Amino acid sequence: MIADDDEVTRSGLRVLLAAQPGIEVVGEAVDGVEALEQARRLRPDVVLMDVRMPRCNGIEATRQLLGGPAGPAGPPKVVVITTFENDDYVTAALGAGASGFVLKRLPVQRIAEAVRVVAAGEAILFPAALRRMVAARPLESAEALPRAALTGREEEVLRLMATGLSNPEIAASLTVSLETVKTHVGNVLTKLGAQNRTHAVVIAYESGLVVPGFAG
Template sequence: MADDEELTRTGLRALLSAQPDLEVVGEAANGAEALPLIRRTRPDVVLMDVRMPVMDGIEATSRLKAEQQQTAQLLPKVLVITTFESDAYVYDALRAGADGFLLKRAPVQQIAHAVRLVATGDCLLFPDAVRRVVTARPHPTAPLLPAPLTARETEILRLIATGLSNPAIAAHLTVSLETVKTHVSNLLTKLDAQNRTQAVILAYESGLVVPGSSRH
């Protein structure tokens, strides 16, 4: 976990270490400390605060994701620690490649559940928050999608934007889980998105998904 507030780190460590299936393998007070620690400990998930001295969570996330692309190594998922209502940098962190959100004030079971979810890479966390963050920012010119999606890929992307996991999408569309995984992989490649969160952000920005309409 990377957070410049020692009290926050102490609290999170105590909460997560009490879970039988979770282990805290390292702590850092800023992004500059976090990057070498991540390379050394190889965690499954990094809890990354956004506002930190020396190197903030946005820069650290961006460097981590760039390293992942350059080396083709399987690096950890990044879970942003934030307060959605007040953190103006959440959008930038997501664009940098963060995989999900975590509210600092969330109950312990929700925090642990969030860590488990983002570790699987299967579910977009807090889709309402993503929608609020994206739509709160002005987009004078809607960007074009890097490549056109098929009708089925578009349908699945809209379902992802509601927060559905792959099994839930498979059940909703009455198709196999492997079929959904193939479509998700294809649409991420077409959108040049590192994860589901980035794909949903691009879908909102481009107008492919309209705020308030993505309901299943």
């Protein structure tokens, strides 16, 4: 589902995404209030959510959508999409529970890939944006990350997550099976109390396990 107050942008995204393999656009919304109503009625797998919208902005709509009662399949995943490369938006989107953050200027194939990745249960990570965001905030004590609870392999997986690698890429890097990586990622999220992969990476940066400039 696409939520954007600009009709030209919304229509363009609908036509371009609907032409991508494996993607069906089931609905549109012109503001945050309608986005909540439509998402709860249509139950899409993914909501592509603009930030600046009237009545209720995309960040608040994301927070309400993901924090409210979920349907049988759970709440939809949210990819926040905006024209503005603003670290405050990244921080707010992650805090609201969004699984991804993309820019409208990206090629439609990249936006479509973001939708597919998030629909598959992963998150769209932008390590450079995360590093800038965390570098601008005071680091909390390393106690913020219960590192003793993570095994050595789980810490290794978390570091690779911080570089933006997907599960298949992590599996290839560590020469282990995809199922093994999924198990490690699930354990990391549970032990850190993280909402999603992006949240786990933020915790890793803030705790000092991963530092700005880390490249794998």
